[in-house]
Amino acid sequence: MTIDVRRVITGHDAQGKAIVVSDGPATAVRTNPLRPGWQSTEVWRTTESPARIGLLLEPDPTAGSHRIMPDPQGTIVRVAFFEPESDALRNIDPDTSRKIFSAMGNSQASTYDTGGVIR
16 A cells, blocks of 8 residues: 655745745655555655755755665654554564664664563
8 A cells, every 4th residue: 555645845936935846746655565554755854954945956855765864963754654563563573673674774773672672
């Protein structure tokens, strides 16, 4: 199942009037075959704070590799969808848990250990 996420980007014209720069589906959609029913859609990403605004001149900030954590001083606006947890997911082993998180962009994010103990 894919969940469509609409992204509307606004800006200003030369006279300072608010305008719609882009209106369409968010393109940074990721799924994981190791985690059926999971979808992550990045809507926007910044690399610093305060964020520079230059929407008409910059490439799509969500393009490129997927990662769970933002850059230092950056942000990620993301819509995450999780289907209800299955028995198979509830009973995975620690190695599979690490593989799932690795495929999502951060192998260090899994803290699951044998017996559900958090390391």
